[in-house]
Amino acid sequence: MGLKKISLKDIALELGVSKSLVSFVMNGKAKEMRVSDAMAEKIILKAKQIGYKANPMAQALRTGKTQTIGLIVADISNSFYSKIARSIENSASKNGYHVIFGSSDESGIKSKELINLFFAKRIDGLIISPTIEDKDHIVKLQEHGIPVVLIDRYFKDIKTNMVISNNLNGTFHIVKRLIENGNKKIGFITHNTITTATEYRVKGYQKALKKFGIPYDVDIIREVPHINNRIETENSVRELIELQKVDAIFFFNNTIALEGGKIIRDVNKKKLRNIEIGCFDSSSYLELLDVPYIAAVQQVEEIGNTAIKLLFLQMESKLNIITKKVLKVKLIDKL
Amino acid sequence: MGLKKISLKDIALELGVSKSLVSFVMNGKAKEMRVSDAMAEKIILKAKQIGYKANPMAQALRTGKTQTIGLIVADISNSFYSKIARSIENSASKNGYHVIFGSSDESGIKSKELINLFFAKRIDGLIISPTIEDKDHIVKLQEHGIPVVLIDRYFKDIKTNMVISNNLNGTFHIVKRLIENGNKKIGFITHNTITTATEYRVKGYQKALKKFGIPYDVDIIREVPHINNRIETENSVRELIELQKVDAIFFFNNTIALEGGKIIRDVNKKKLRNIEIGCFDSSSYLELLDVPYIAAVQQVEEIGNTAIKLLFLQMESKLNIITKKVLKVKLIDKL
DNA sequence: CTGAAAGCGCTTACAG
């Protein structure tokens, strides 16, 4: 079933003109093609009357452009990524594009599958928070002429546009502040994924320790899975506090900080100790914990906005140099 | 630029057979069309060798099917919706479909625009959390043969498949429990949007009051915007507590409850009062508040799973009756 | 200024 679809031909037939003419007018090329104003108006009117809408599949087949942008993230249900998705959606729809999305769960296999799938779907551009395994696929995509923008993490040895936060600097300032506040032994709970984001947060941590002559101690660094990590996080926090006797803990991100923070809150409440928290990224929920913390807030919306802006520039071939946009983070100090 | 695209013709040419034959084999119709096994194998092998991928635009143009599902929600960056999006994505991708999404911000204008846009994009089906203004557009979509599944709210006077939570019952049990716990005056902070979700939560609230002979008092009902409602929520909570002297407050959802909950926590902390919280929907953050609460948790993932299941059934014309799936909510009692 | 025609890459009746 379904109502009759109307095409260019219907308008052309009703008006007794050629499809070409109608196509030109509908695509705003009336002036360029020197179609008479009267004719153009007649066509536009008729199109509106019978409710003509160009078939995007036919256009895509003909032009090779699908007006579709792909977005691949670790998990669309994670608020960091869903906020980015939202800001990308806003810009995209303003420009007549729509967004298809996929979640990789930080799995290289899934991520590469998604890239292949989106490539097969003929996306016009891709914004991706890649896993370490995606490099070759991304290079290939670019070789096929498909613009790519990386977000959150990147590859040092391939040329791609990217938008990231200043991980090293943000972490450095958090840990520095923790040290200045009197903490000598600062634990670190990080993800087990291998990305530049994890790498540079570790570097920022090390840099701060070094500045104050505090030795880097692998015994107080813990890695937890990027998902379903509640148990590991809780255990790690307990170990760091009870066995390693840390004064403070720096968390890789707010999800982990919240899990671990509950343990810390309970410890602090019992007046056993007063553990302080450092956290990359923040959320309004962190303050609910009622634990002294310092956090570096990412400009999440801006990551999405900048990424799509860079993507559009590439798509219009107006971006001639590789752009690496490093966004500042904002410190929230509740120590 | 871009590498050479390979088409059916390339395989046909290389193998000296017709495109039809290749098409049949690639679509798994070899047996049906009685293509010889040897030929089928040869074609499949060659396709793999030269990396053939059917052009979905051409397929879509020819078949009228785009393998695309539309998802329209109030806000993809809201975790309720992004979790639903994730479960829809999972099922869709397993079945070779991809998902395009749009956020309406509860605006009828935006929502209708999105429906039109997605219709023009020739989606094969739509899952939507509609605004009250979307009714006619949804009916029209269905008349065009496009399957639709509503989530979270619905229209009583049109026939559509839907997945919702048991709003009335969930609310009833929350408020009932609050009353049984000794609260006599229970405020209600709800959204200003007009949906069946808001309607039935109000009805559940009223039903519970009635059961215990407590009069329904409009002075302790407050409406706040669905978004950016921090100030309104805080003010409403303060008014209800200070002026109206309520014993407890029932919140429409967890976003509002968290904003309002901070105020309540402070009040309780100062030992001024001991206000209890009721909340439709919950989150792990609610417990951080350290305020006595009772919440009804929605089966968020199941909403997405059921919606996409119903959509696929419709798309396969295997759903002959309108299905209204009402999911139970789970009570979390921390009073 | 305008029309006829080719072609994007498929699928699928139709004919052998």
Added chain:
DNA sequence: CTGAAAGCGCTTACAG
């Protein structure tokens, strides 16, 4: 079992 051909609905060089 297999091939030639039409057609989905566009855009765009080409010819007048």
